[in-house]
Amino acid sequence: MSEATVDPADLRAPDDRASEIPLREDIRLLGRVLGEVIEEQAGADVLALVESTRVEAFRIRRSEVDRSELAEQLAGLDPKAANHVIRAFSHFSLLANIAEDVHHERRRRHHRREGSPAQVGSLAASLRLLDAADLDPAVVARELTGALVVPVVTAHPTEVRRKTISQVQQQISDLLARRDADDPAWSAHLWREVLTLWQTALLRLSRLRLADEIDEALRYYDLSLFEVVPEINAELRRALQQRWPDAGLLATPMLRPGSWIGGDRDGNPFVTADAVRRATTQQAATALRHHLAELVCLADELSMSDRLVTPTDELYALARAASDDSPFRADEPYRQALRGIYRRLAATALRVLGEVPGPAPDTVLPAYEAPGELIADLETVDRSLRGHGAGALADDRLARLREAVEVFGFHLCGLDMRQNSSVHEVVLAELLAWAGVCEDYLTLDEAARVALLTGELQLRRPLVRPDAELSELARGELDLLVAAAEQVALLGPDAIPNYVISMCESVSDVLEVAVLLKEVGLLQLDAQGRPTSPLGISPLFETIEDLQSAGATLAAMLDHPFYRALVAGRGNAQEVMLGYSDSNKDGGYLAANWALYRAELALVDVARAGGVRLRLFHGRGGTVGRGGGPSYEAIRAQPPGSVAGALRITEQGEVIAAKYASPHLARRNLEALVAATLESTLLDIEGLGEDAEETYALFDDLAARARAAYGALVHETPGFVEWFRAATPIRELAELNIGSRPPSRKAGDKITDLRAIPWVFSWSQARIMLPGWYGTGTALESWVGEDPDRLAHLQDLHRRWPFFRTVLSNMGMVLAKTDLELAARYASLVPDAELRDRVFSQITAEHERSVRVLLAITGDDDLLADNPSLARSIRNRFPYLEPLHHLQVEMLRRRRGGDDDELVRRCIQLSVNGVATALRNSG
DSSP, X not given: OOXXXXXXXXXXXXXXXXXXXHHHHHHHHHHHHHHHHHHHHHOHHHHHHHHHHHHHHHHHHTTSSOHHHHHHHHHTOOHHHHHHHHHHHHHHXXXXXXXXXXXXXXXXXXXXXXXXXXXXXSHHHHXXXXXXXXXXXXXXXXXXXXXXXXXXXXXXXXXXXXXXXXXXXXXXHHHHHTOOTTOHHHHHHHHHHHHHHHHSOSSOSSOOOHHHHHHHHHHHIIIIIHHXXXXXXXXXXXXXXXXXXXXXXXXXXXXXXXXXXXXXXXXXXXXXXXXXXXXXXXXXXXXXXXXXXXXXXXHHHOXXXXXXXXXXXXHHXXXXXXXXXXXXXXXXXXXXHHHHHHHHHHHHHHHHHSSOSSOXXXXXXXXXSSHHHHHHHHHHHHXXXXXXXXXXXXXXXXXXXXXXXXXXXTTOSEEOEEEEHHXXXXXXXXXHHHTTSOSOGGGSOHHHHHHHHHHHHTOOSOSSOTTOOOXXXXXXXXXXXXXXXXXXXXXXXXXXXXXXXETOOSHHHHHHXXXXXXXXXXXXXXXXXXXXXSSEEXXXXXXXXXXHTHHHHHHHHHHSHHHHHHHHTTTSEEEEEEESHHHHHHXXXXXXXXXXXXXXXXXXXXXXXXXXXXXXXXXXXXXXXXXXXXHHHHHHTSOTTSSTTEEEXXXXXXXXXXXXXXXXXXXXXXXXXXXXXXXXXXXXXXXXXXXXXXXXXXXXXXXXXHHHHHHHHHTTSTTHHHHHHHHSSHHHHTTSOOOSSOSBSSSOSSGGGBOHHHHHHHHHHTTOOGGGTTTHHHHHHHHHHTOTTHHHHHHHHHHHOHHHHHHHHHHHHHHHHOOHHHHHHHHTTOSOHHHHHHHHXXXXXXXXXXXXXXXXXXXXXXXXXXXXHXXXXXXXXXXXXXXXXXXXXXXXXHHHTTOOOHHHHHHHHXXXXXXXXXXXXXX
């Protein structure tokens, strides 16, 4: 694009214009380079088309021209020309994202250099809050016992970007971070990267396989997690021990990674026994490869001669055990010891993986049986170094490796298992019938099921023989659990720590899983008949009704003697998972958020009454409609007692790359998780005091109103499903190769059959964003309308209650990204004019209500008054969305009209990619 690709007036932030100059320069530079590449590669006529489109798009954003003019102009393009325009604006959206990320990091570094106060959400800022609170050491010790923060990576189909594109993106980011436009070599390097971007296909030729998703997730360890996770754990341990030296805090790492990729088989037929083996094996290989490589580097660095220093006797013992007879290392006991450690770890890798992910040693030593043995050897090296004044060396790579082994072990991360409760009952019914225990388990009521399952759990014999003739479903489930048992035996219990039950509604749902675990040896009875299992069983409450019953369900589980004994055997700890996506799809934004809050309150009360330590696992997605939004604010908005030192949270789709593609991104996001967990655990944040119960009752009312409004549209309006499928690209999303999982749990034409992810993704593409706001306006405005004084009450709650403030802030973000003029163009795809207008008029009216009441409560005159960074981002990026939306609608119209040109299909897919890139959190 030309030098004038971006008008500085379009990028100017009213709050801090001077600070944005580097950002504007970066965007202008990237636009110019992209324009040069387009002109060279596609010709001057294509660049002219792109430039004229860009000019019109910016005029639209400035309200100088009507959208219909650009839409009409683009509608006349042939598919080839449309393809060029879509690619150009998709690339610029990506480049603008890069410039923004670099700018954010640049400003953070500047603030640190200037000695500015620590940024909210950082570990330093949170520690200052704890210092100011003058906390009782006994309380801190109690609340942080077993402290745990686990971001769990999941493979949901919202990451439209190819790995190759992400790699080029990182190269450009690195170049911008060290910008030197006056250096011809630097400029040439940037030009080459943008050229690579232009010549690299944005779309995959085939759908991602599960194996690809496993490998994709693992690359973030080398990109950032191996560096950042141990670093944060070490800093946190030092900080807490300095403040409370006698509290015995964090004997084990607080921050640990997790994964669902390869273990989450709910609705994914590709998660098999082989997938479990591949996932855990690849994870172990990644960890062991890292540890082995670090040992090689350590051996190179620790060259101290015992002619100059005096190591400890224990270090000499390690050196002798290494069987290293090289004359060149005869006076270098550290190098000898480290080669011995390497050989033992290589033997461990050979036992676990069948190969050594690194140079094979020439001498075989006994393998380590557990990571603790390796840590003990590294501690021996550490003590010896400190004994002769080399503590600085011990505090460098050696300390990092020790921390890495502490947190990653030999398994890297915990892989959770997940399956739907409906599958468990069908499989168990078949096993019980095969064994002659019960001919028709599915006809039993809940009490009869619980009684039968309890009896089975107290028997030591399995239900079926290994060679039993079972259905494909039952055999697949058992084989998968057998594979899990093998990997736990091989890698230890941390390799597969949890079994999550989707759609858990009753005690029998939990006991069914216990029986299946017993069947493969993952649950056993000790000599006294007490149950033990390396896996925790985690009920997942997803729908509004299940969330409302969550407390009662947990209480019934803990009242069951066998299950209570199982929990006791796991240190009286119970994990419960909460589903944000399906609850939102079920009841709408406000109803789902309040159902989650209420469920957490009830679960905390039940756990406290039962003497159980509760850990909540939040199944959040990237968008507000699936629980997304800033993690720090979201955690602080949780009810009192619901965090309690422990938190697990899913990281899904495109969010993973946005948070963990580089060390500085990973550090910022992981610090936010840890900081918010500390604050929510140790400080009184809710701020409602004696008004809590009254406020809860109010929000019960508001949630019911919001759910009724949402349900009236989504579940009760005749023809709504038809409207949704016509006005959004939901059908076309199924053709995108962006994930191994099918878009629906089962075949069907109901909203309930559709997965929450494509549901939200489709609304985002059409710029309606309905799951992030619909129903809330009606609820709030109808309540306020009954008494004008009520507005002041909501304003007061917004000021002092983090939950309500976060709900409205996230809704404001979604409403700001909503564009009903563009949405109207998507609605025009609905062939039935009466249906088209009837549904869209409801959406438009609710949008107006939502904006009106939000601004009235916050007292702001702008939806993003509390988020100037996003406001700036929208100014920067959204003009480049304009042509993408118009062309997507046009190509959808052609495709659905019978045009089977492959280039039309590709234009649709490219436009989906471009819109998702520009919106950033689209699924």
